[in-house]
Amino acid sequence: MYLIGVDGGTESLRAGVYDLTGTLVASSSSPYTTQYPSPGWAEQEPEDWWEALGKAVRTAVHEAATKKGAGFSKEHILAVCVDTTCCTVVALDAERVPLRPALLWMDMRSADQAAAVAATGDIALKVNGDGQSPVSAEWMVPKSLWLKQNEPEVWDKAVTICEYQDYINFRLTDRMCASVNNASVRWHYSTARGWPSSLLKSLGISELLSKWPQELLAPGEAVGKLHSDAAHHLGLLEGTLLAQGGADAFIGMLGLGVVKPGQLALLTGSSHLQLGIASSEMHGQGIFGTYPDAVLPGAHVVEGGQTSTGSIVNWFKRVILDSTVEYGVLDREASAVPIGCEGLSCLDHFQGNRTPHTDALSRGALVGLTLKHSRGHVFRCLMEGIAFGTRLILETMSAQSYCPESIAIAGGATKSLLWLQIHADVCNVPFVLTKDIEAPMLGCAILASVCAGVYPNVPTAANAMVQVDVVIQPNAQAHALYQQPYEQYKGLYTALKPTFHRNILSQELAIVDGRVNDCTSLSLHDHSVQRSNCFTTAASIGTSSPPCILSASLLAADFSCLSSEISAALAAGCDWIHIDMFDGSYVDNFTIGPPVLKALRARHPNVCFDCHLAVKDPAHYVKEVAAAGASLMTFHAEVLGGDTKAMQEVAGAIRAAGMRPGIALAPETPASVVMQLLKCGDVDLVLCMTVTPGFGGQKLIPEVLNKVSELRRVFPDVNIQVDGGINASTSVLAVQAGANILVAGSAVFSPASVIMYPTAAVGAGCSSTLMTAGFTNRDVKILKSAVDAIKSPFFHVES
Numbered sequence: 018m019y020l021i022g023v024d025g026g027t028e029s030l031r032a033g034v035y036d037l038t039g040t041l042v043a044s045s046s047s048p049y050t051t052q053y054p055s056p057g058w059a060e061q062e063p064e065d066w067w068e069a070l071g072k073a074v075r076t077a078v079h080e081a082a083t084k085k086g087a088g089f090s091k092e093h094i095l096a097v098c099v100d101t102t103c104c105t106v107v108a109l110d111a112e113r114v115p116l117r118p119a120l121l122w123m124d125m126r127s128a129d130q131a132a133a134v135a136a137t138g139d140i141a142l143k144v145n146g147d148g149q150s151p152v153s154a155e156w157m158v159p160k161s162l163w164l165k166q167n168e169p170e171v172w173d174k175a176v177t178i179c180e181y182q183d184y185i186n187f188r189l190t191d192r193m194c195a196s197v198n199n200a201s202v203r204w205h206y207s208t209a210r211g212w213p214s215s216l217l218k219s220l221g222i223s224e225l226l227s228k229w230p231q232e233l234l235a236p237g238e239a240v241g242k243l244h245s246d247a248a249h250h251l252g253l254l255e256g257t258l259l260a261q262g263g264a265d266a267f268i269g270m271l272g273l274g275v276v277k278p279g280q281l282a283l284l285t286g287s288s289h290l291q292l293g294i295a296s297s298e299m300h301g302q303g304i305f306g307t308y309p310d311a312v313l314p315g316a317h318v319v320e321g322g323q324t325s326t327g328s329i330v331n332w333f334k335r336v337i338l339d340s341t342v343e344y345g346v347l348d349r350e351a352s353a354v355p356i357g358c359e360g361l362s363c364l365d366h367f368q369g370n371r372t373p374h375t376d377a378l379s380r381g382a383l384v385g386l387t388l389k390h391s392r393g394h395v396f397r398c399l400m401e402g403i404a405f406g407t408r409l410i411l412e413t414m415s416a417q418s419y420c421p422e423s424i425a426i427a428g429g430a431t432k433s434l435l436w437l438q439i440h441a442d443v444c445n446v447p448f449v450l451t452k453d454i455e456a457p458m459l460g461c462a463i464l465a466s467v468c469a470g471v472y473p474n475v476p477t478a479a480n481a482m483v484q485v486d487v488v489i490q491p492n493a494q495a496h497a498l499y500q501q502p503y504e505q506y507k508g509l510y511t512a513l514k515p516t517f518h519r520n521i522l523s524q525e526l527a528i529v530d531g532r533v534n535d536c537t538s539l540s541l542h543d544h545s546v547q548r549s550n551c552f553t554t555a556a557s558i559g560t561s562s563p564p565c566i567l568s569a570s571l572l573a574a575d576f577s578c579l580s581s582e583i584s585a586a587l588a589a590g591c592d593w594i595h596i597d598m599f600d601g602s603y604v605d606n607f608t609i610g611p612p613v614l615k616a617l618r619a620r621h622p623n624v625c626f627d628c629h630l631a632v633k634d635p636a637h638y639v640k641e642v643a644a645a646g647a648s649l650m651t652f653h654a655e656v657l658g659g660d661t662k663a664m665q666e667v668a669g670a671i672r673a674a675g676m677r678p679g680i681a682l683a684p685e686t687p688a689s690v691v692m693q694l695l696k697c698g699d700v701d702l703v704l705c706m707t708v709t710p711g712f713g714g715q716k717l718i719p720e721v722l723n724k725v726s727e728l729r730r731v732f733p734d735v736n737i738q739v740d741g742g743i744n745a746s747t748s749v750l751a752v753q754a755g756a757n758i759l760v761a762g763s764a765v766f767s768p769a770s771v772i773m774y775p776t777a778a779v780g781a782g783c784s785s786t787l788m789t790a791g792f793t794n795r796d797v798k799i800l801k802s803a804v805d806a807i808k809s810p811f812f813h814v815e816s
């Protein structure tokens with residue numbers, strides 16, 4: 018008797034025919050293509066998956082028949098099970114026909130929507146680092162929200178929003194159902210808490226609940242039987258049983274025999290994925306999950322990940338060396354190098370860090386290079402750095418009392434015995450190598466066997482079908498020798514993070530709309546920006562210098578028509594809109610709150626809203642302000658008593674919610690209070706209040722400019738903002754002192770410099786008048802001359 022496991026991967030679909038002991042009899046693979054319509058986007062055609070499925074299964078079955086002769090026939094196939102890539106999202110019409118290409122898991126177009134999901138602070142986000150880590154744009158809810166916001170016609174016609182997995186199962190059986198596995202690990206569903214209704218409600222996308230498949234089946238449950246067309250397409254018999262699958266990597270856990278608490282699967286390829294089984298629920302910063310019942314009833318899955326691992330090794334061989342150099346040769350050279358590579362360290366964040374830092378702006382590094390170091394040193398140091406990244410993930414899990422007793426490893430890293438031993442020694446855990454390296458496909462065969470009743474449950478089936486090849490034991494002496502290089506590795510991220518964050522900002526600044534910024538384009542550039550890339554809105558005075566920005570303070574605008582006031586300020590050349598959100602407690606003025614911001618964001622989707630919160634408890638407002646649409650959130654050092662750790666925590670929460678963090682200092686607060694924060698790159702901006710915070714129209718306190726100069730001396734590339742009493746005369750002093758972001762309220766909006774017309778008085782002849790839906794219309798020409806005067810020092814400053 019036989020079983021068929023199918024693994025629908027990113028680039029191809031593989032089908033395998035297995036016997037009941039888990040031995041692979043025959044297999045076949047069929048590729049499909051991915052389209053990349055825009056940077057960061059990735060799409061696939063569902064019809065291509067269907068074609069690949071038919072081809073691969075037919076070929077594998079044919080090969081099995083050839084090999085086994087009379088011992089094999091289609092009647093001997095007990096069940097089929099398919100896994101697929103996860104959060105590959107398909108929109109189907111009422112006839113269950115795709116309305117557009119599928120958004121592949123790696124498609125990153127929904128980054129803004131992911132930040133909005135994180136900003137809700139919903140209970141369902143416990144699986145995202147206990148609600149403290151960002152939500153990935155890969156996941157189901159951000160992608161669905163993107164569809165709703167950007168393709169409303171598709172959204173309205175979509176009767177079903179589902180996964181690659183669900184689409185294939187539907188084509189095979191006519192039953193539309195989802196897998197508990199996919200829903201638990203990427204849809205914010207939980208068998209404990211149910212559907213994420215409150216999350217979807219906060220996002221205004223409650224209808225997704227009725228678009229998702231209404232039935233959920235656990236991995237291994239029977240989806241149904243192949244109907245005649247499907248059977249014909251696969252070259253199998255009508256009525257063959259189909260078992261529910263799930264996300265490829267998670268089903269791969271089963272194919273590695275990871276079925277008991279304390280076991281962990283390490284799936285390696287271009288990235289590393291750590292998936293462990295825990296006996297109870299746990300959450301913590303830096304880990305994903307746990308997902309209850311996601312692969313096995315009663316078990317909780319904890320997840321960690323390294324974005325680039327095999328891809329780094331491959332990059333070194335392909336780009337730095339020569340593709341013809343064999344890995345075996347590099348392995349031999351690396352094995353002659355002592356542990357720790359004689360002081361050479363590698364930070365493995367070549368594509369950012371997924372866990373535990375969850376930092377998309379982090380980058381890779383080789384540190385400690387000397388002329389003595391050889392090619393073998395560099396190759397070994399890459400392997401060690403990646404293994405250190407795995408150890409850091411295990412250490413983060415162990416902070417939640419999860420310590421794996423063994424790690425079953427699959428994928429590319431298993432091809433190097435040296436690298437396997439490095440992993441085992443660094444992590445001080447035995448590494449288990451199984452005979453079948455196609456873990457997801459075997460995982461599917463295991464699920465098919467349970468569905469067909471061959472084995473009573475998944476653990477029993479896995480014990481019978483997964484064969485251990487070799488166990489690599491850690492060497493205690495080597496583990497001890499890795500301690501010092503590991504500590505060195507951990508220090509790299511802390512030391513380099515400020516540089517990485519600043520560099521990325523500089524790169525963002527260097528190009529706006531494909532052209533390099535310079536001051537002369539100040540009045541020309543447009544205001545369409547990504548909220549998270551607000552610094553790109555301003556022109557730079559040089560690629561390594563921070564940008565020059567004028568932020569118009571709404572405190573001096575006409576509150577009866579804020580939206581048109583914003584339009585007028587932008588049309589006149591202001592770069593950002595400064596919103597003073599005061600709580601009437603920290604300062605004696607009660608101003609604008611999140612509901613107003615939300616209404617303004619709806620009218621101005623792309624502008625940078627630079628929000629200054631003079632409030633007693635900034636942490637309390639982070640999620641609300643983010644959800645309302647702030648780009649930047651600046652809070653006061655004084656309200657946290659200048660405590661660096663407390664400020665770092667609030668700044669971290671602001672960043673995790675998808676905004677840029679800024680720190681504000683009242684006029685009397687010294688620069689020393691924020692030195693550490695700026696050194697570590699925890700905030701993207703420091704605001705030096707040049708008046709006592711509270712009210713517009715005050716005179717600039719000149720002593721504050723000494724603080725600005727002091728900060729600029731220490732931090733040549735930090736964003737320094739000044740606010741209060743900034744006008745055409747004081748802006749020169751502020752810029753000379755080192756400020757690069759000016760906030761001006763009265764000088765932009767004051768009636769003395771701007772003529773305001775009642776709407777009725779605006780005639781057809783007033784071509785330069787900005788016509789808006791508001792009650793007040795401003796003469797943009799006059800507003801612009803006020804703005805140009807405030808901005809004039811930007812044109813003369815030396816970089």
Ligand SMILES: O=C(CO)[C@H](O)[C@H](O)COP(=O)(O)O
Pocket residue numbers: 570572573595597629708709710711712713714715740741742743760761762763764
């Ligand atoms: O934060 C503020 C007051 O606390 C205002 O943003 C600031 O004072 C700007 O107003 P003006 O340019 O009129 O001085």
